[in-house]
Amino acid sequence: MSCSEVNKYLHEFMDRELENDLYHKLQKHLEQCVPCNRNYEFEKHTRVLIKSYCKNVTAPQYLHSRIIANLDSIDRELTIQSPRTRQKPLRIAFSPHTFAIAASLLLMIAGGVFYIANNRQEDSVSIVDDAVTNHVKVLNDNLVFNEKTSVVGDVNKYLSPNINTQLRKSITPLNIEQVRIVNDVPVNLCGTTSPCVVFNQGKNKLSLQIIRSRQFPISKLERTSFGPNEYYITNRRGFNSVIWRENDTTYCLTSDINTNDMLRFAATLSSR
Amino acid sequence: MQGNNTRKEFEEITMQHVDSLYNMAVRMSMNKEDAEDLVQETYLKAYRFFDTFQRGTNVKAWLFKILRNTFINKYRKAISTPNEVLYEDIELLNSHISPNNEADAKESMDTLESRIESLDNVLEDDIKNAIDNLPVEYREAIIYSDIEELTYKDIAEITGVPIGTVKSRINRARSLLKKNLWNYAKERGFVKRGK
Numbered sequence A: 001m002s003c004s005e006v007n008k009y010l011h012e013f014m015d016r017e018l019e020n021d022l023y024h025k026l027q028k029h030l031e032q033c034v035p036c037n038r039n040y041e042f043e044k045h046t047r048v049l050i051k052s053y054c055k056n057v058t059a060p061q062y063l064h065s066r067i068i069a070n071l072d073s074i075d076r077e078l079t080i081q082s083p084r085t086r087q088k089p090l091r092i093a094f095s096p097h098t099f100a101i102a103a104s105l106l107l108m109i110a111g112g113v114f115y116i117a118n119n120r121q122e123d124s125v126s127i128v129d130d131a132v133t134n135h136v137k138v139l140n141d142n143l144v145f146n147e148k149t150s151v152v153g154d155v156n157k158y159l160s161p162n163i164n165t166q167l168r169k170s171i172t173p174l175n176i177e178q179v180r181i182v183n184d185v186p187v188n189l190c191g192t193t194s195p196c197v198v199f200n201q202g203k204n205k206l207s208l209q210i211i212r213s214r215q216f217p218i219s220k221l222e223r224t225s226f227g228p229n230e231y232y233i234t235n236r237r238g239f240n241s242v243i244w245r246e247n248d249t250t251y252c253l254t255s256d257i258n259t260n261d262m263l264r265f266a267a268t269l270s271s272r
Numbered sequence B: 001m002q003g004n005n006t007r008k009e010f011e012e013i014t015m016q017h018v019d020s021l022y023n024m025a026v027r028m029s030m031n032k033e034d035a036e037d038l039v040q041e042t043y044l045k046a047y048r049f050f051d052t053f054q055r056g057t058n059v060k061a062w063l064f065k066i067l068r069n070t071f072i073n074k075y076r077k078a079i080s081t082p083n084e085v086l087y088e089d090i091e092l093l094n095s096h097i098s099p100n101n102e103a104d105a106k107e108s109m110d111t112l113e114s115r116i117e118s119l120d121n122v123l124e125d126d127i128k129n130a131i132d133n134l135p136v137e138y139r140e141a142i143i144y145s146d147i148e149e150l151t152y153k154d155i156a157e158i159t160g161v162p163i164g165t166v167k168s169r170i171n172r173a174r175s176l177l178k179k180n181l182w183n184y185a186k187e188r189g190f191v192k193r194g195k
Helices: A003-014 A020-032 A034-056 A061-094 A096-100 A102-118 A124-140 A176-181 A259-269 B004-029 B032-048 B059-075 B083-097 B101-119 B124-132 B136-147 B152-159 B163-187
Strands: A196-201 A204-211 A222-226 A229-236 A239-246 A249-255
Touching (some): A003 A034, A003 B163, A020 A034, A034 B004, A034 B124, A034 B163, A061 B004, A061 B032, A124 A204, A124 A229, A204 A259, A229 A259, A239 A259, A249 A259, B004 B032, B004 B059, B004 B136, B032 B059, B059 B152, B124 B136, B124 B163, B136 B152, B152 B163
Antiparallel strands (some): A204 A249, A229 A239, A239 A249
């Protein structure tokens, strides 16, 4: 191996990213070549210097306790939220009525199990949870931010006039097929109910999805009025969702900004 | 949903990385308060989406991913855009290096001794400045590779660019960093100062 090759691969060698063969060749060269070895030592020295400086920077102790406190509050929030989904079928199973009709008891339990296992999307908490997961996935590609592949730039043309007053040039209605064909427009369908269109609103991102489930129990969510319209708001995993119905379609807007701002934005999307 | 065990597991595997994340957050945001917020938010998101973490993969890389994403979303700093430019850059750099290699090597040999000596004169502030003056995508590359010792694969995963780009970015970052350090050392004129 020549000195210039060593020079070329030195960093990969130090990062332990070289194949065994090359690694050993380089190692051997370094043992024998004084100038290359010196260069290697210099590189090592620089790294040690940088590393020792950065390792000196440690998080203040109160940051640890704040994080723990945050986790505690999520735990509390989740224990409040999650039993709600499961209590219902249980209560049905153990209510006096079920004892009266023994045959239907069995049916109902079987049915209930089937319901939970296969129709996860049919209760509001799960649907919104899916919407939030979609939101995060689409925005962040499983928490990796990738602007090129996740944000719809010119969303106007994919929205129908009836859900949009601000973006006037709308021609085609929002639906899976429309959104999918456009190769450069990366609207993802993340394994659940609908495609997810992402809006850039200032520095925030909001995603709009259509909830296709007709049985979506929207009325179980907290209701609020904003302008002439009615909206339902809910929170999953720290993300807010604003949900509304329009011409038989249920829209779900998700973001991590506060609900008032979201309502305002939702109002610009929905028709007057 | 998040039982006691999940919480325990989460703390066990993530809490040891607070310092690493904090250091990165400081280097990215250049500000301690922002860095604290960023780290807090990272842990909040990580816990909320812990069910999406693939067991057996590098949890530190996963946390860095969330931190990076949080940072970009929050501060709208564009990292990792000019890929093509970067490649050209590297090509240029390489073509420059290979023919002149011998000369370069000679030159560096002459000064190497003094360079090693001189690095001892570099102050903590110089190191800080040398890192912080790097363009942001080089800065993060240096931290992921030289300080956190993540693999190229993990870094590619975090930053969402191909491994080749990661490699060239890291190399470019290192040579820039060394140049910066070397300049500081020269400015100090090899005079030792108390730390």
